[in-house]
Amino acid sequence: MARVYNWQLGREMSYWYPESRPKRQFAAVFDTNKCIACQTCTLACKTTWTSGKGQEYMLWNNVETKPYGSYPLAYDLKLLEMLNSQQWEGEKYTGQTVFESAPAGERVLGWRPEQQDYAYPNVGEDDCANQVDTGALMKLPHMSWFFYLARICNHCSYPACLSSCPRGSIYKRQEDGIVLVDQNRCRGYQECVKGCPYKKVFFNPMTGTSEKCIACYPKIEQGIQPQCFVNCIGKIRLAGYISRPEQARADNPIDYLVHIKKVALPLFPQYGLEPNIYYIPPIHVPDNFNRQLFGPRATEAVKTYRNAFNDRDLAGLLCLFGSTERMVTRFTRQGDVITGIEDSGAAAVRIPMNEPVHIRPAQDPRNQLVRINCP
Amino acid sequence: MKTTIALLIVLLVLGGCRRGPELVPEVVALKTDNLPASPGDSAWDRAPEHVARLLLQDLVEPRQMKATTQEVRVRALSDGAQVVFRLSWADDDLSDAPGPGKMVDACAVQIPAKLSAEPPAPQMGDDDGLVQVTYWRADWQAAVNGRGDSIKDLYPNAVVDHYPFDAQSLEKGSDAQKEMARRYAPARALGNLRAGPREKPVEDLIANGPGTLSPGPSLDSAGSGQHTRQGWAVQISRKLPEGLGGSERTQIAFAVWQGSEQESGARKMRTGWIPFVVRTAP
Structure with missing residues (x-):
């Protein structure tokens, strides 16, 4: 194994291949606080990419209710249990990654779901973490909680699927870091299914090959955000490109949220894959749960998000989520107007941070009527 | 009856002695x-x-x-x-x-x-x-022995609402329909030989x-x-x-x-x- 640097762990780690970063890395931020689990993203993806034979059970995009939801079943718990202790010292991970804890004869520590594990895509949906006692809904704060976690392939910097494949059928595109399964080369060994901790590679029994989220690369090549982004009702998603921490640009939306404000965090960074879908953690969830999912920065991220109202740039940037189908790679704020800018330098969208408020008096002087709000 | 049993024993003994x-x-x-x-x-x-x-x-x-x-x-x-x-x-x-x-x-x-x-x-x-x-x-x-090329052949209880290539506007079995079905099977569309459908069980x-x-x-x-x-x-x-x-x-x-x-x-x-x-x- 080679030694590579994983900035999410704050240290070097072992990986199957030497470090080779793409020219730019596709990345995204999902705001969990805005997701309503309407599954429009799931359907947008499903109807676009996985409505063929053998793809019936595939959900390249899914939304699960945490803490009990998972697809495939217990994909997260099983690996967390296998990985044993996952210690952090400050922002440095001192536990072992899935690469470092690979058993003898294996490339990655992993497990392969069985058919039945794919049979419950909505398990735990809307289930609270705790029992709701009589009258509890009348008290604040609510001690019972859940939240929605939307998931796609993380297009990791160190993909476990890629390193698991013994015949090099998975590759990471140099132009944008999107991870793809070469459908012409794959022979369906399902090693990638076993290796991916997020279980975002699926085996197609009709073609005998494995398939996964392609980040809608034909759209990205045209500067358009993927299907699950542009169809998101809750406007929770923003796609772009992420720089390495030392090269972070304050006008790059993803860099700003991830590196500068540190409000968006990777999912299960302790696995060691350097995943590139970043989450703004839910603000109403116990801190220890957030830290298990999103790492030690979760506590601070929640504080930053709660304070976004007083942070004009951050608040403005959050307004850009779901406001345009174009890929926004730069943003600026002038007063209360935030502008999303494309690669070409053209403004993709301008958003007022505060929408104009019109107060209609209850009394209609012309008609001498009292207006009511209900139709 | 005794003759039949004796014959069976002889056959079994001879069978057991058959050279491999x-x-x-x-x-x-x-x-x-x-x-x-x-x-x-x-x-x-x-x-x-x-x-x-x-x-x-x-x-x-x-x-x-x-x-x-x-x-x-x-x-x-x-x-x-x-x-x-x-x-x-x-x-x-x-x-x-x-x-x-x-x-x-x-x-x-x-x-x-x-x-x-x-x-x-x-x-x-x-x-x-x-x-x-x-x-x-x-x-x-x-597959060569006759198992069909559908998810129901693998999972008899599977229920599938609809495939895009089964749309009414496409004539069943037509070239247009087959072409569309191929597009929904990426490995087949790319010509991956292992992706089927199979005509022989070897490659x-x-x-x-x-x-x-x-x-x-x-x-x-x-x-x-x-x-x-x-x-x-x-x-x-x-x-x-x-x-x-x-x-x-x-x-x-x-x-x-x-x-x-x-x-x-x-x-x-x-x-x-x-x-x-x-x-x-x-």
């Missing part, structure tokens, strides 16, 4: 005019048998860590143009339906692409030596090292497998290696995958090189 195949220390393809049609063909009765001990695939990760299939019994016949192998191994758990987390039974025959005194590395060849592989799979056999492959397996030139291969409670008997035919047939000899290797043991790709039981000759029947 001649055991040979190398793989011998006996020359014949009529090649067998299936692994159950009586032509196999006179072919000598080599019992090949199977080893763990221990060269590359992922390695085979657990010894599963112990041995594969190999017989061979040749008509001078084709060579036919009969591989049999114990496997009482039929695995012929692929699926998430479900592997299928399979076997393969590997021969150096060129006759040489120095054969390439036995595990998939090497940079200096290409190997030819003829690969048979149980799910392909099931011809070449390799020059682990991880390099790719489709090879046609070896006119064919195959047929039968599963019983004892295990698999699989017949694989291919072109006789060029130059083989007289006093020359080459090497041959075999691999077996047990689906129920989650074996697939590099996770397999395999042999080392075994001498392989063609011999005239005595």
